Amino acid sequence: MLRPRLVKSRRFRGLVCHRPIHFALDDDAEARDRARKLAVADARHTAEVYATAAGVRLGEVISMDGGGAQPARSRVLMGMQSAGVPVMPGEISVTARVHMVFALLPGG
Numbered sequence: 001m002l003r004p005r006l007v008k009s010r011r012f013r014g015l016v017c018h019r020p021i022h023f024a025l026d027d028d029a030e031a032r033d034r035a036r037k038l039a040v041a042d043a044r045h046t047a048e049v050y051a052t053a054a055g056v057r058l059g060e061v062i063s064m065d066g067g068g069a070q071p072a073r074s075r076v077l078m079g080m081q082s083a084g085v086p087v088m089p090g091e092i093s094v095t096a097r098v099h100m101v102f103a104l105l106p107g108g
Contacts, residue, residue: 025092035096036066043100051104059103067097 025031044058051058 025094028094031092031094032096035094036098039066039096039098040064040100043098047100047102051102054104055107057105057107059105062101062103064101065099067099 047058
């Protein structure tokens with residue numbers, strides 16, 4: 001961590017970043033759709049596990065509320081690379097949440 005007296009020197013001016021850096025996909029629609037489909041599949045699977053444990057079956061979906069897939073944020077990478085800032089490759093995660101309510105049917 002830079003000490004305040006170092007930040008004041010000319011050598012270290014401009015090295016303190018006050019905003020986080022975010023990376024994004026050029027087109028994240030496919031990744032967002034995949035995340036949503038996986039969220040629905042996971043919700044259905046979890047509901048089936050609970051229903052089986054309770055001795056009932058899942059019926060139709062009564063309601064579904066998706067928080068949506070979290071979008072990737074800004075496109076800083078291109079500007080940083082053109083400025084000669086070294087950037088290490090990494091991963092971008094896209095997540096989705098869904099809340100589903102199912103009708104319950106007698107076990108069978």
